[in-house]
Amino acid sequence: MSAGNAQGMAPGLQLARDDAQARRRHLEGLALAMLQYTPNVACVCGQAVLLEVQASLSLYKGASALCRHIRATLRAMHVRAVMGMAPSALGAWALSTQVRGRKRVLTMRSLAKRLDSLPISILPGAQAHADWLDGIGCRSLQQLRSLPRKALQQRTGLLLMQDVDAAYGLRPHDFPWFEPPDVFSSRLELMEHLEHTGAILAAATHLIEQLCGWLRARQMAVSSLDLLMHHEKGRHACPPTRIVVKLSENAWEPGEFVHVLQEQLHRVVLDAPVIGLSLDASQPVSRVTSSGGLFPEPEQCQRQEHRLLDLLRARLGEHCVRISQPMASHLPEEANQWVALGQREDRHGVHALPPRFAAQSRPFWLLKQPVALGLRGNNPVYRNAVLRLLQGPERLESGWWDEAGHRQRDYFVAQAPQGARYWIYRAREASGTGWYLHGLFG
Amino acid sequence: MLDAQLPGRGWPQGALIELMPCHEGIGELALLQPALRQLPQARSIFLLNPPHPPHFHCWLNWQLAAHRLLWLAPQNMADTLWSAEQILRHDACAALLCWASLPRLTTLRRLQLAARQSQALFFMLRPPSAARQPSAAELRLALYPTALGLDIHILKRKGPACEQTISLALHPARPAKTYTRHVSLDQPVPAYPQPGRQFSALAS
Numbered sequence: 001m002s003a004g005n006a007q008g009m010a011p012g013l014q015l016a017r018d019d020a021q022a023r024r025r026h027l028e029g030l031a032l033a034m035l036q037y038t039p040n041v042a043c044v045c046g047q048a049v050l051l052e053v054q055a056s057l058s059l060y061k062g063a064s065a066l067c068r069h070i071r072a073t074l075r076a077m078h079v080r081a082v083m084g085m086a087p088s089a090l091g092a093w094a095l096s097t098q099v100r101g102r103k104r105v106l107t108m109r110s111l112a113k114r115l116d117s118l119p120i121s122i123l124p125g126a127q128a129h130a131d132w133l134d135g136i137g138c139r140s141l142q143q144l145r146s147l148p149r150k151a152l153q154q155r156t157g158l159l160l161m162q163d164v165d166a167a168y169g170l171r172p173h174d175f176p177w178f179e180p181p182d183v184f185s186s187r188l189e190l191m192e193h194l195e196h197t198g199a200i201l202a203a204a205t206h207l208i209e210q211l212c213g214w215l216r217a218r219q220m221a222v223s224s225l226d227l228l229m230h231h232e233k234g235r236h237a238c239p240p241t242r243i244v245v246k247l248s249e250n251a252w253e254p255g256e257f258v259h260v261l262q263e264q265l266h267r268v269v270l271d272a273p274v275i276g277l278s279l280d281a282s283q284p285v286s287r288v289t290s291s292g293g294l295f296p297e298p299e300q301c302q303r304q305e306h307r308l309l310d311l312l313r314a315r316l317g318e319h320c321v322r323i324s325q326p327m328a329s330h331l332p333e334e335a336n337q338w339v340a341l342g343q344r345e346d347r348h349g350v351h352a353l354p355p356r357f358a359a360q361s362r363p364f365w366l367l368k369q370p371v372a373l374g375l376r377g378n379n380p381v382y383r384n385a386v387l388r389l390l391q392g393p394e395r396l397e398s399g400w401w402d403e404a405g406h407r408q409r410d411y412f413v414a415q416a417p418q419g420a421r422y423w424i425y426r427a428r429e430a431s432g433t434g435w436y437l438h439g440l441f442g
Numbered sequence: 443m444l445d446a447q448l449p450g451r452g453w454p455q456g457a458l459i460e461l462m463p464c465h466e467g468i469g470e471l472a473l474l475q476p477a478l479r480q481l482p483q484a485r486s487i488f489l490l491n492p493p494h495p496p497h498f499h500c501w502l503n504w505q506l507a508a509h510r511l512l513w514l515a516p517q518n519m520a521d522t523l524w525s526a527e528q529i530l531r532h533d534a535c536a537a538l539l540c541w542a543s544l545p546r547l548t549t550l551r552r553l554q555l556a557a558r559q560s561q562a563l564f565f566m567l568r569p570p571s572a573a574r575q576p577s578a579a580e581l582r583l584a585l586y587p588t589a590l591g592l593d594i595h596i597l598k599r600k601g602p603a604c605e606q607t608i609s610l611a612l613h614p615a616r617p618a619k620t621y622t623r624h625v626s627l628d629q630p631v632p633a634y635p636q637p638g639r640q641f642s643a644l645a646s
Binding site: 298301302304305307308311312315316317320321322323324326332335336338341353354356357358359360361362363364365366367368415416418419420421422439440441442 | 465466467468469470471472475484485486492493494495496497498499500501502503504505507510511512513514515516517521524525528529532533534535586587588589590591612
């Protein structure tokens with residue numbers, strides 16, 4: 001169909017130049033992603049990717065389940081493809097070019113039956129003799145096979161008969177298998193300028209699928225990815241925006257990266273539209289495989305927790321997921337330190353832990369800033385209620401070497417008339433005395 | 443005593459439980475402490491959006507040091523509810539305590555559905571004004587402080603409604619050296635009729 005015809009039929013059509021190199025790059029990217037399913041992948045005829053899946057069938061529990069997985073990958077990559085499946089490579093290729101009829105046959109007999117009804121022109125070797133075969137009234141493959149073989153070979157050469165045999169699975173067909181590169185580094189030039197993170201995520205998913213194919217082929221895993229978002233060059237050039245997807249353990253499944261990236265993209269503010277993406281995997285390590293068990297195991301639960309924490313950190317920010325890091329100090333506000341989960345050090349270890357007291361001697365909540373209490377008579381007052389001292393005093397003196405000064409406090413457990421309990425102290429410092437509320441008994 | 447009133451004789455796992463203390467720091471966590479101690483130690487306990495910084499020393503005193511305590515501090519309510527849902531969906535924690543003021547009913551229903559698919563103990567702590575709103579929670583308790591512990595009203599539970607107030611003594615008896623010990627008057631009284639007991643003719 002010419003360009004003019006196409007424009008006439010669909011007025012809104014956008015035509016792109018047929019770039020053989022871009023097409024080859026696209027196919028190779030697809031082949032890279034398909035390495036997730038089998039190590040034997042080949043690009044054939046410049047328009048198809050061939051997968052040898054004999055060994056993968058039992059892993060994926062059957063042909064239809066495998067097809068479902070492959071289709072999901074293609075959908076995630078936003079690639080539209082037609083799939084054919086047959087016991088011979090050329091047969092699968094022939095089926096995938098058909099518009100109607102079954103595209104998936106699993107036995108040689110049904111393949112032969114299906115191929116018999118197809119026209120000869122689907123075989124690549126038949127192109128040269130198409131007119132001659134049409135002239136002798138030989139149109140379907142069944143008719144071709146019923147012709148005397150020796151005479152046909154003399155007239156058409158070896159190539160046609162070899163193709164027919166290969167399609168029917170009578171002779172093995174050899175393909176140059178696709179070799180994954182030694183170092184993964186993939187770049188995607190976008191057709192449009194992207195301004196929304198949703199579209200960027202879709203494009204990045206394309207690259208992540210390729211990465212996962214590469215990881216699978218090399219038996220590797222990574223824990224951190226570098227995603228660079230390139231902006232327009234020229235007068236308004238600005239440096240590429242960089243996103244580091246960090247996981248707490250090595251991963252090789254696309255979903256694990258995509259979920260974390262999605263949350264990180266939510267928080268990114270783009271300075272300029274994105275025209276290209278590139279993905280690098282820094283420091284891949286060889287994968288440690290473990291066999292799956294029937295019953296839930298602690299490691300499995302831990303992996304699930306790591307996944308959850310990665311997700312939470314990506315969305316909320318590193319500093320919002322905190323874990324306690326007790327410091328060796330007598331002052332409760334200094335001892336009660338919380339740090340981001342990744343920054344915890346076991347430097348002080350067990351020595352930093354204070355002795356254990358009775359269950360109700362320390363409050364569960366420690367206020368960020370002690371609240372100054374009023375006085376009624378000699379008793380402290382909080383929220384208009386006079387507090388009654390129940391326990392104490394517990395004298396605490398510390399920090400005379402500090403800049404903050406020598407802190408001298410008497411801690412009490414006090415109770416309001418309604419029954420709630422508070423942890424309060426009386427400051428005995430030279431600079432000022434008074435009652436303060438420091439904690440709540442949760 | 444509370445266990446006897448709860449459906450299934452304990453805190454239900456994999457369900458949304460709402461606690462509505464009349465204000466913070468009246469012992470709502472001390473109420474949960476025995477349950478938290480029985481949870482598996484391999485899994486973490488999450489505090490999501492707590493009102494004040496938690497004090498690790500109390501955690502230690504409660505003999506919970508072996509459990510890993512994580513404090514999540516999201517910036518806004520949407521992030522809080524999103525985090526709660528993710529935590530429940532991943533089913534990777536032993537318990538989740540979430541402080542949320544006024545989530546919408548649809549959100550609560552989503553959380554309840556997510557909770558049902560997980561094994562975690564899921565408590566949501568809300569202000570007392572929330573008691574007037576409808577909720578998808580399986581169990582709703584209102585808590586009031588007393589001199590010795592807590593008064594608990596069960597607002598909603600599976601099965602018959604619970605009319606009576608349950609009194610729990612959380613605090614140990616006062617130290618004897620400063621106060622003389624009395625028998626407390628705040629003892630719970632079995633006020634409702636027991637099955638099998640004959641009523642006098644006068645009462646009817």
